Amino acid sequence: MxxxxxxxxxxxxxxxxxxxxxxxxxxxxxxxxxxxxxxxxxxxxxxxxTGIAEMKGISSEGGGLRIGGATCHADVASGTLASYPALAGLAAQIGDPAVRNRGTIGGSVANNDPSACYPAAALASGATIITSTREVAADEFFRGMFDTALEDGEIITGVRFPVPQRASYQKFAQPASRFALVGVFVAQFAEGVRVAVTGASGDGVFRWAEAEAALSSNFAPEALDGVTADASGMISDLHGSAAYRAHLTAVLTRRAVSQAH
Amino acid sequence: MTTVTMTVNGKSVSREVESRTLLSAFLRDGLNLTGTHIGCDTSQCGACTVHVDGKAVKACTMFALEAEGAEVGTIEGQSSHGKLNTIQEAFKEHHGLQCGFCTPGMVMTTAALLKDNPTPSEAQIRAHLEGNICRCTGYHNIVKAIMAASGQDVSAIAAA
The missing domain is CATH 3.30.43.10 (Uridine Diphospho-n-acetylenolpyruvylglucosamine Reductase, domain 2)
Incomplete structure (x- = not known):
């Protein structure tokens, strides 16, 4: 070192x-x-x-959840099981057990790895990123591969999640890294459906507008018949081609819809 | 240099360290507890797994300063007075190791698993070993040893 x-x-x-x-x-x-x-x-x-107690823990806030930025994945997995099971399921699949005991939601969101899981949850849930100076909507926060709205010296102190009526996260894990080769988070709210895709795009997590439109009028897997994800701009590497990732995006979105609860 | 104080295997220890010192280096070089193995140094192999406040973590992927005030458990704390504990006995009995390099991490991960889930299924055990890599055994006898350590019947698990 x-x-x-x-x-x-x-x-x-x-x-x-x-x-x-x-x-x-x-x-x-x-x-x-x-x-x-x-x-x-x-x-x-x-x-x-890691030594900041005020940045750890999960609390109910205005019908949603507020998760401290220094809360580890294992604590999110156990602490949101009843209140937001799709988020709990996502946290329980990150890395391995030892990684989940150290890695934090704030760290994951701040890093915005294009294959990380939490950005998909934050974007699909319409979460708010709470920093040491301000609050930023997830739609404004994620700006591209490893790029966010964070400024130098700004810390993510928490993430506020609205809890959807139904939701599911489906991850196709890259078997060596356990990151998402593709991961899709589908969240149904009274106002409509939000679909966020991670692992697929060279620009990082994104909302899949065509799927959102189809699912907002009919929340069923068959609503996606004929809806395909555009492979242009998707990551192509030794783990999978852009076309494969585009295919997985559609498959995982259907699975997420069928398993949403 | 900074002073760091923590409890390791039940004993309070205090040392002067450079702030950049990894917990794995602190245990091995500072305390001479060399049972915590450095396999990959890239956070993937799990040979350095220790317990910090009861949770399994990779000692090569946190700093000693971050364990200030914590209760740290290493493989050296698993046996007492030279007597192997139940998990270690089961690894020995069921040949859950060959070269033994990954074994300290396997035992520490197992201890953390059984504390939360005293009778895990075979599938749960295999999922829980995701972050511990063994290049000798093919995992089969490790899984068997963990089943046995948790008091479960291993006769249904076919011989490797």
Missing amino acids: YAFELERPGSVADAVAALGGEAQPLGGGQTLIPTLKARLAMPEKLVSL
Whole structure:
């Protein structure tokens, strides 16, 4: 490991002060620490967010859920089982058990890996990303591969999820990494259906407008007959071609609709 | 240098460390607890699995400073006075290891699993071992050992 300084403040205010707009925030570290070891990122100073009690935990808020940014995947999986089972199911499938005990929702959302699971949940749920300075709608937050609306020194302190009437997340896991080769989150609200796709696009998570329109008028798998995902702009690599990912997008969306509850 | 204090296998320890010190390096180089193995150093193999406040984590993928004040458990704390615990005995009895490199992580992952789920199914065991890689056994006898350690009948699991 190269030389750097690590601080571990106990409050959001102290973390913001420690970051000073230049240091790198460290969530659960399950992506960032391997990245540091490979020297793909070499910040001079890291500020660990794992010691901030006010950023952990799940609470009910205005008919939805507020999940602290430093809440680990395992705690989301167990803590939302009754209130938002589709989200609990998503969290329970991330990585492996040890990763789920460290990795956090705030870290995943901030990193916006194009194959990560949480961005799909946040976008399909119409979640609000709560930061140390403001609140940003998920629709405005995810800006492309590893790119978000976050500014330097800004910390995700929580994510607020509206709870849909029915929802399901279907993930086709890349067997080595456990990331989504493609993952589709379908959420049905009184106002309509939202469909978010991760793993497929070179621009990261996106809403599939054609499927949303079809499912909003008829929430059934057959509503997607004749609706195909556009393969242009989709990721093509040794794990799967763009056409394969486009095909998986449609298949997983149907599965999510049939299994939504 | 920063002082870090934690409880490791029931004993309070305090050391001066560089803030960038990984928990795995702290345990191995700082405390000479070399049973926590570094297999891949890329967070994939699980040989370095330890318990932090009762939860299984990869010691190579957190910093020692992040375990400040925590209860840390390593493979050295699984046996007492040279006597293997139930899980270790079951791995021995059912040949759940060959070279043994992954075994500390396997045992620590198993201990965490059985605490939450005292009688896991074979499918649950296999799913729970997702983050622990073994290149010798093909996992079969590890699964068998975990079934046995949890007091379940292993006769239904065919011989490897």
